[in-house]
Amino acid sequence: MTVLPYLLAAWLFLVGLYDVVTSRHLVHLVICLIVMQSATYVLLLAIGYRSGKKAPIFTAGVPVKVGAVDPVVQALTLTDVVVSVTGVALLLALVVEIWKRAGTVDPDRLRRKES
């Protein structure tokens, strides 16, 4: 067990967050969201990892007592990937449309007029 994956997850989360906050381009912003989401994948996989254990696939001939890494977090990560792809696709579609209507994808220039 090493602390490295947890540090990596924290780093990805924070660096993504920083770039979302300072982003000047909506496509860049969406990519930064993906970076943040990657932090959750790393975290989930790190939590379920057991050093020296095998992939959680038990076929005939593999003794169960060998042990495996936690399959639950892998299932969670897969679900998470599917969910995020949907969200990102939708967001990018919205960005394309806003480019067509407003002619800009800079969040600062999309500021509400009245303020």
Next chain:
Amino acid sequence: MSSTLVPLVVAVPLLAAAALGALGNFAPSRFDNLVAIAVAVAVTVFSVLLIFRSADQTIHYWFGGWKPRSGIAIGISFSVDPLVAGVAALIGVLATAALVVSWDYFGEQVPQHFHVLMLIFLGSMTGFALSSDLFNMFVFFELMSIAAFALTGYRIEQSSALQGAINFAVVNSIGAFMLLTGIALLYGRTGALNLAQIGQVLSRGRADGLVVVAFTLVVVGFLTKAGAVPFHFWLSDAYAVAPAPVCILFAGVMSDLGLHATGRTYWEGFSGVLGADAGSVRGVLVGLGVGTALLGGAMAFVQAGLKRMLAFVVISHVGIFLAAIGLLTARGLAGATVGIVADGLVKGALFCAVASLARRLGETDELSLHGRGTPIPITGAVLGVGAVGLAVVPPLAILSGDGWLRGLLVVASALTGGAVLRAAGRIFLGLGPKQDELLVEPQAGAEAELRRAPRAGALLWLPGIALLAAGLTLAFTPGLARRAVQHAELSVDRPALARETLHGVRTPLPKPSFERSPAAYAYAGAAGLLAVGFAALGLYRRRVPVLVAAPMHRLKLLHDGVVGEYVTWLTVGTAVIGVLFAVLIAKRP
């Protein structure tokens, strides 16, 4: 068997959505709207049946029959008690109303995929409400969010709608990542995703750093969806631009689901390990709630655009019910749940009135509609009575708490009621001046709805009357609060709940022990009167004192639609809440 109804309230809308998505193009026009209404009615009927079927004991439904073995949850479960089923019924009723309104609202321009999205939204909301497994909640949370993003940006010809949807999507996605990180940490500590089992394992340990961080992240994730300050910025942008029928569901129940989940997670998951620190948790949650209630009320009062005004009403009422849940008592939880249902119906009715205004008069701006509402008096009545309801219903739902707290919440709900009452007076009675420098004018085109249809049908306002009548009836039914407290006493008894979920040991329902005190009616009456006062002040004051105008101006400037700033607030809010929990909990000897 009563339990077979449980998965149906989620499965039926999702399957119908898939079928409509695949076959909708071949069906005659309006067919998908009919199917969607039928499904929403079915969900409502199932949920109401579940309220009665679960009245004596909570129903635990384990998918695929994977029941817990020797106290370890292997499968995924839905847990249904009358409070949860009540929320599901609210979702069904509001979905029915929204779909009925959409019939006349969209008129001839039958929208593509609209009903498919609404059904997915419906199914994922009921799934989220019933789920008692944290990861399952996360999946439904995301599913409901994605349907909601798409519905917000539904009018892709308006850049304000797109921008609202993007702000909504970005802030909520980050909230969801925080939720998922919290869930991952909890799984790492407890090896469980079932809330009851997480609670069991956590209660054997101490409230250390990991517990505090995980609790903060999960709560922030849910409160982002709920729209508590300072996570609320996306909400006013999104609700102001979503089509009015969609807002019926957004305002009526989506936000409150975040609160429902916060309460459920605390009681089932954390009330054991944080039991000794309940005072700290209470302080933070009630503080957040009161702040949200007052800020939302003040911001609602300075809006001229009705949809944006109602968005801030939603924020304010989320704060009120967050304070009630944050009291961390059975009465607080029961009151909040009954209040969420009754208030959700009233807010839904108000958005029905907005849909009617938008369709009949082509606008939803209080100032430019000055005196123009006379052709649609019924809509005016719904708006006026609903405004009084906004002021009166939340105080009735606060069943306990100190006088100062209840007083502050009365002021907040009176502000929201007063704002809507002022708008109703201006639009339908032509009261007050046509100009008001205090009010934020809606962005040009931001509230533009469909093309004006002066003779649009009765389906626009009929659901509004029904929702309003139902909401006010529920709020004033005296026995309801008593029954709710009875069930809430079971919901806050974590060890008993865990024994029941994991070992199948039933706990009998406690005896009814609570009567709503006359004080609640006094607070409600005061809120109603205060709302009328605020409305008169809004219409007839001469000038605004600088002590009010200057901070309000600052506050308005914060809500500027720049997503990076919203995310900054989310980050700062999370950090402050986390540090508060950490300091308060570490200080305890």
